[in-house]
Amino acid sequence: MNKIYLWGVIITAVMLGFTYMSVLGSKGGLNGDIINILTVAAAAALVIITIFVVIKYVRQMQVDTATGELAEESWDGIGEYKNNVPFGWAIIFLGTMVWATWYFVIGYPVNAFSQIGQYNEEVAVQNKKFEAKYASITGDRLVEMGESVFLAECAVCHGISADGNDGAAANLNQRLEVKTVKHVIEHGSKNNLLYAGSEMPDRNGLMNANKNYAPITDAEIDTVASYVANGMTGPGADVFAGVCSSCHGTDGKGIDGVAPNIAEFTPAFVVNILNHGKKGVIGTMPKLDKLNKKQKEAVGAYVTSLSK
Amino acid sequence: MFHWLEKHPFFFSVLVFAVVAFAGLIEIVPSFAQQSRPVIGTKPYTTLQLTGRQVYIKNGCNTCHSQLIRPFKSETDRYGHYSVSGEYAYDRPFLWGSKRTGPDLMRVGNYRTTDWHENHMKDPASVVPGSLMPKYTWLYKNVADVDTAYAEQLTVQRFFDVPYNKPLPMKDGSKETVKLAATLAGARAEALADAKLITANMKDQDVKDMVKEGKIPEIVALIAYLNSLK
The missing domain is CATH 1.20.5 (Single alpha-helices involved in coiled-coils or other helix-helix interfaces)
Known part of the structure; x- marks a missing residue:
């Protein structure tokens, strides 16, 4: 028997041994996982096939002799046989030519590929999937989606538990803070939340209709701010009726196209802020154009659910 | 032959x-x-923004933050529209970066605000739990180098014909002009005026006081730069 077979057996054994030590003998082992099992099987197969092929060709080099008719030309003593191209090679060669023609003419025509085109296709496919899966969700599933969007996009300012990161952003676990309402009354609201140019005047533009249109006083601001922040309860109803109701409605639920609902925390209000951004007592919140309509709705549902 | x-x-x-x-x-x-032609809506940097850009480079922000959004849905969902080459027309050098230890900042001005940057640079982990980013407390004390930024502006205007003081087309069809002061004193005054607009939205009293005294802390310039990334 040729020495090479002996070496083949030894190397196979050593390599399979390494495979065994690195996977089966390790702490994790196969762990009954199909991927692990397939990987180890493939590793063993690779080792055996490699050794087999190497031995075959080394043997061939050892025993084969070239035969055939020599070409007449001799290049510095290096000759060439007139043999045909091996059949397999010829097939592969022709096949490659056919494939190359297909590749350039039909498969991936020259100049037809565009990275941006590929991106647009990817986006179209994703949007279609999104539509099919999420367009009609409501209720708890909408809140769930809102939570995941919130964690990805909103938590960097409002905190993972939506508590506002120690005052870095609004605490969303409560509907409104007194200081927020107070700030709006004193400084007005110029965030164009309802439509472009929609503004609430600052304190100089707020008059109490029940007191002969006298400008709102500090005491009145304090009272009505806590009245609104507490969900339209407690003292302050008279100030609200005199100052705020002409725009926000007697029940505080807003008037279409004039002023928003401030009696309740509605998802529509949150969506409005996501669309336009907002500048308030704490700081500036940017608008979130990158969220799509459904995602904004979902965030609205989630955020309003926090303070219920 | x-x-x-x-x-x-x-x-x-x-x-x-x-x-x-x-x-x-x-x-x-x-x-x-x-x-390499600038896309519509791209503007050259103002003096304060360029000062901030140098602060950004000086502190090595670009070693962890890229400024290049690739055309993949996962990226555009997170960072906004993919980058196009004309947007870098006034970046010398561009700050594409090759490693994202932190997120991409190409359009950070669209979704972060002055007060967020102020909180974040002081203590990143306070707004982003688990953040690896170190605290950049010295930015609140060091005075930014406006003069070098002005020199750079003059140079690029002269040698690369960067269109300062010329009306530039914007995406909504309007025209905007980025001013470049004629003198160093003018540039300092302009940067200070811009800095005052930024500090109006900031809370740190020391920073506000510095700007009141006519000095611009690095953080203000950096925020001006970051807000301009859109």
């Missing part, structure tokens, strides 16, 4: 070089010229 070329390897090499170089020129140059 070709036989003659083979016998004269030096001339042959020169001719080959000329042919390949010419082919390269007509392939590459027109495409560069087209793609």
Whole structure:
């Protein structure tokens, strides 16, 4: 028997041994996982096939002799046989030519590929999937989606538990803070939340209709701010009726196209802020154009659910 | 003819070089010229923004933050529209970056605000739990170098014809002009005026006081730069 077979057996054994030590003998082992099992099987197969092929060709080099008719030309003593191209090679060669023609003419025509085109296709496919899966969700599933969007996009300012990161952003676990309402009354609201140019005047533009249109006083601001922040309860109803109701409605639920609902925390209000951004007592919140309509709705549902 | 070329390897090499170089020129140059044209809505940096850009480079922000959004849905969902080459027309050097230890900042001005940056640079983990980013507390004390930024502005205006003081088309059809002061004193005054607008939205009293005294802390310049990234 040729020495090479002996070496083949030894190397196979050593390599399979390494495979065994690195996977089966390790702490994790196969762990009954199909991927692990397939990987180890493939590793063993690779080792055996490699050794087999190497031995075959080394043997061939050892025993084969070239035969055939020599070409007449001799290049510095290096000759060439007139043999045909091996059949397999010829097939592969022709096949490659056919494939190359297909590749350039039909498969991936020259100049037809565009990275941006590929991106647009990817986006179209994703949007279609999104539509099919999420367009009609409501209720708890909408809140769930809102939570995941919130964690990805909103938590960097409002905190993972939506508590506002120690005052870095609004605490969303409560509907409104007194200081927020107070700030709006004193400084007005110029965030164009309802439509472009929609503004609430600052304190100089707020008059109490029940007191002969006298400008709102500090005491009145304090009272009505806590009245609104507490969900339209407690003292302050008279100030609200005199100052705020002409725009926000007697029940505080807003008037279409004039002023928003401030009696309740509605998802529509949150969506409005996501669309336009907002500048308030704490700081500036940017608008979130990158969220799509459904995602904004979902965030609205989630955020309003926090303070219920 | 070709036989003659083979016998004269030096001339042959020169001719080959000329042919390949010419082919390269007509392939590459027109495409560069087209793609490096600023896209509509791209503006050169103001003095304060450019100062902030130098603070950004000085502190090595670009080693962890890229400024290049690739055209993949996962990226555009997170960072906004993919980057196009014309958007970097006024970036010298561009800050594409090659590693994202932190997120991409190409359009950070669209979704972060002055007060967020103020909180974040002071203590990143306070707004982003688990953040690896170190605290950059010295930015609140160091005075930014406005003069060098002004020198850079003058240089790029003169040598690269960067359109300062010229009306530039914006995406909504309007025109905007980025001013470049005629004198160093003017540039300092302009940067200070911009800095005051930024500090109006900030809370740190020391920073506000510095700006009141006419000094611009690095954080203000950096925020001006970050807000301009859109």
